[in-house]
Amino acid sequence: MKFRTFAAFVGPSVFMMVVFIALPLASVFVQSFQVTQPVIERIEVESCTAGFLEQTCTTQVKTRPKINESGQVETTTRWVGLESYANLLQFDRVWAAISNGEPGRILQIDFWRALRFTLTFTLVTLPLVVGLGLAIALAVNNAARSIRGQVIFVSLLPFIITPVIGALSIRWLFYGDGIVTSWLETWLSTDISVAANGAAVEALMMFYRVWSVAPFAFVIFYAGLQTVNQDTLESAIIDGASRWQRLRFVIVPHLMPLIVFIALIHLMDAYRAFEEVVGFSSQAQRITLQWLTYDFLQPDDAGNRSISRASASAMLTMIGIVIILLPPLRRTWRDHKGIS
Amino acid sequence: MKIPLVLAATAMLMGGAARADCAFENDVDVKILAAAFEAWKAVTDAMAECGNVQAELDQEFRTKQPAAFAANPSLYQIGGVSNGTITPLLNEGTIRPLDDLVEKYGQHLQPNQLIRINGEIMAVAMMVNTFELTYRSDLFEEYGIDVPTDYDGLLAAAETLKDAEGIDYPLGAMTKSGWDLAMEFINVFQSSGEPLVNDDSTPNINNETGMNTLELLKALSDYMDPEFLVSDSTYVQQQLQQGRIAMANIWASRAGAVDNEAESSVVGKVETAMSPIAPFGDRPVATIWWDGIVIARNISDEAAEAAFRVAMEGMDTEMVEANNDAAVWLIQGYEPGRLAQGAIATATHDPAPLSYPSTVEMGLMHTALGNEVAAYLTGSRSAERTLDAIEASYSTAAREAGVLN
Numbered sequence A: 001m002k003f004r005t006f007a008a009f010v011g012p013s014v015f016m017m018v019v020f021i022a023l024p025l026a027s028v029f030v031q032s033f034q035v036t037q038p039v040i041e042r043i044e045v046e047s048c049t050a051g052f053l054e055q056t057c058t059t060q061v062k063t064r065p066k067i068n069e070s071g072q073v074e075t076t077t078r079w080v081g082l083e084s085y086a087n088l089l090q091f092d093r094v095w096a097a098i099s100n101g102e103p104g105r106i107l108q109i110d111f112w113r114a115l116r117f118t119l120t121f122t123l124v125t126l127p128l129v130v131g132l133g134l135a136i137a138l139a140v141n142n143a144a145r146s147i148r149g150q151v152i153f154v155s156l157l158p159f160i161i162t163p164v165i166g167a168l169s170i171r172w173l174f175y176g177d178g179i180v181t182s183w184l185e186t187w188l189s190t191d192i193s194v195a196a197n198g199a200a201v202e203a204l205m206m207f208y209r210v211w212s213v214a215p216f217a218f219v220i221f222y223a224g225l226q227t228v229n230q231d232t233l234e235s236a237i238i239d240g241a242s243r244w245q246r247l248r249f250v251i252v253p254h255l256m257p258l259i260v261f262i263a264l265i266h267l268m269d270a271y272r273a274f275e276e277v278v279g280f281s282s283q284a285q286r287i288t289l290q291w292l293t294y295d296f297l298q299p300d301d302a303g304n305r306s307i308s309r310a311s312a313s314a315m316l317t318m319i320g321i322v323i324i325l326l327p328p329l330r331r332t333w334r335d336h337k338g339i340s
Numbered sequence B: 001m002k003i004p005l006v007l008a009a010t011a012m013l014m015g016g017a018a019r020a021d022c023a024f025e026n027d028v029d030v031k032i033l034a035a036a037f038e039a040w041k042a043v044t045d046a047m048a049e050c051g052n053v054q055a056e057l058d059q060e061f062r063t064k065q066p067a068a069f070a071a072n073p074s075l076y077q078i079g080g081v082s083n084g085t086i087t088p089l090l091n092e093g094t095i096r097p098l099d100d101l102v103e104k105y106g107q108h109l110q111p112n113q114l115i116r117i118n119g120e121i122m123a124v125a126m127m128v129n130t131f132e133l134t135y136r137s138d139l140f141e142e143y144g145i146d147v148p149t150d151y152d153g154l155l156a157a158a159e160t161l162k163d164a165e166g167i168d169y170p171l172g173a174m175t176k177s178g179w180d181l182a183m184e185f186i187n188v189f190q191s192s193g194e195p196l197v198n199d200d201s202t203p204n205i206n207n208e209t210g211m212n213t214l215e216l217l218k219a220l221s222d223y224m225d226p227e228f229l230v231s232d233s234t235y236v237q238q239q240l241q242q243g244r245i246a247m248a249n250i251w252a253s254r255a256g257a258v259d260n261e262a263e264s265s266v267v268g269k270v271e272t273a274m275s276p277i278a279p280f281g282d283r284p285v286a287t288i289w290w291d292g293i294v295i296a297r298n299i300s301d302e303a304a305e306a307a308f309r310v311a312m313e314g315m316d317t318e319m320v321e322a323n324n325d326a327a328v329w330l331i332q333g334y335e336p337g338r339l340a341q342g343a344i345a346t347a348t349h350d351p352a353p354l355s356y357p358s359t360v361e362m363g364l365m366h367t368a369l370g371n372e373v374a375a376y377l378t379g380s381r382s383a384e385r386t387l388d389a390i391e392a393s394y395s396t397a398a399r400e401a402g403v404l405n
Helices: A003-031 A083-089 A091-099 A103-108 A110-142 A145-160 A163-174 A179-188 A198-225 A230-238 A243-271 A275-279 A289-297 A307-337 B003-007 B038-048 B061-070 B087-091 B099-105 B137-142 B151-160 B179-190 B208-221 B233-241 B252-259 B301-314 B317-322 B338-348 B360-377 B383-401
Strands: A034-038 A040-049 A056-065 A075-079 B011-014 B030-034 B053-057 B078-082 B114-117 B120-129 B131-136 B169-172 B245-251 B270-274 B289-295
Touching: A003 A034, A003 A307, A034 A307, A034 B383, A056 B087, A056 B360, A083 A091, A083 A307, A083 B383, A091 A103, A103 A110, A110 A145, A110 A198, A110 A243, A110 A289, A110 A307, A145 A198, A163 A179, A163 A198, A163 A275, A198 A243, A198 A275, A230 A243, A243 A307, A289 A307, B030 B038, B030 B061, B030 B301, B038 B053, B038 B120, B038 B252, B038 B301, B038 B317, B061 B078, B061 B087, B078 B301, B087 B360, B099 B120, B099 B301, B120 B338, B131 B137, B131 B252, B131 B338, B151 B169, B151 B208, B151 B245, B169 B233, B179 B208, B179 B360, B208 B360, B208 B383, B233 B245, B233 B252, B245 B252, B252 B270, B252 B338, B270 B338, B289 B301, B360 B383
Parallel strands: B030 B053, B030 B078, B169 B245
Antiparallel strands: A034 A075, A040 A056, A040 B114, B011 B053, B078 B289, B114 B120, B120 B289, B131 B245, B131 B270
């Protein structure tokens, strides 16, 4: 292809990526080393507030941002180096916990608590998604042609449902007097409170993720299964290979590039888990890194938001994704170069 | 993020042609952004009768409002605020003083409704909201329990009702981790009359009162549904309506729902009383809130005048008479109903509960409490460490916001 043609095809996409991904990323990177604050003044304010029968007026020293001549809040921006990262990672508390011989206390710091859960969540769901996706694909592939359409439709349903709605429906099955919980309670005749138990909430969040993402793996694997070399399979049967051996030595090696692909996508998505925290209201029990960033960005009633810590948290999340993606990426790179 | 949008209840009401119910015909476009609850629906419906009024009732209003009012011209002429959410608008100077307009069109307003900051009227309040003890009078009678006026009494009542027939748990509370749980902490703490943040912006929670507050919250949680950390105001309202709990100290604006025959199985069996007093305090466990309107600064004077007149039409006696039980109104013509008695008893107790402070620091403290208190209640952290963590979390955020050095 001529360079000119190539550029014409790629140009718009590169432009979009620069505007919508690269520039915001650079801006977040810069902001993670800066703190922007309003210029604060302390003034005595008399404020009268409504009561049921009469007002109460109080005079109080209040901190208020200074307003400049054009009616805008005056702000200053200063470079703070790694301060926002330090506020997030709180190494002093980490060292204190270790030197006191109570490393469990590290998990009381939001960032480490979020990191612990995010990593567990990502690494536990990965094999389950790949395994379940492959199992459904094999089942559908071996199903009678007449019911295949229906089976595919049913298997795809969880993937089609909007994430939050999917999470909420599972929440309603289990939280409070949900159908499943009530049923379990009658059956075991005990009182079950799913949402009060951190481990149970964690398991539900993982269950939801596997349930909603497995269909995606299934579709990819099912497509892959259609291209398995039938001659190889037949010769394996003639050689006396069992069903398991055929799967182990013919089908899985053939699907390996797809497995790596699914793993890459899933690692990226699961590390940025967010819907689960909102859907299951799990803040008290479990939080994810992405939710932590969101929480910093969310303004409180007085309009404060922690942009700097949110930026630092976003950068750390990105670095985390890069690290977690390195093994599968290296593998793909090796395969690509033909070194094995 | 699309999630909050999904959860947000957005209601759009389009005003048609002016109807006879409005004293004048409005020909200027007026837009209002307010929270989505019953009282605002009543007020904005009444405003819409004047014509050319567009109301947006959205639970995400607190995120939208500061930015929308900072635009020039402002995206909304009228804002619905409370003493918590007025802070960013006041601080950024995006709302205008209303003294002239009140003089011209607001002579009927009660002095109590005029929210003054340094002498200037910055908002007009329409209702107060506070907390009240909502309890099942039938159960209290059956078990011979007197209505508790303090939390020792409330805990004793809960103990008596622990195995009562028909209910799952004696107690309900709005303790969803985050904003709600922080609110609960603030209410209990302020029963002592002490502020959570000192005048010099340093935190004031790592002390005996803070410790007592945490311990009381823990003692209460023993009588609640073990899933109390996901229990928000709607959840408590439903627990009451379905007769699964015997009592709860809840928002006055939520109590009316127990007499809603379409949803409630305990119609007429619920009464309200003053929020009980904490054992270490002398005020009811509550904060006083008001809701009302503000007018944007970045609009023309004509638009502001039209907006104010429309707002006055929405907040008139006629509206209150039609929606008497939707809120504890401050507007003339309000007759407190049966389920508002508790709220009024709370608000008029002497000494009265403190108002929720409209300060930058309070927003930061609210967030810090919301993030840290749950770890104590789940048992994963001691009370001392939790107070340390709240203090550290507040101080970090306050330094970042520039209010603490």
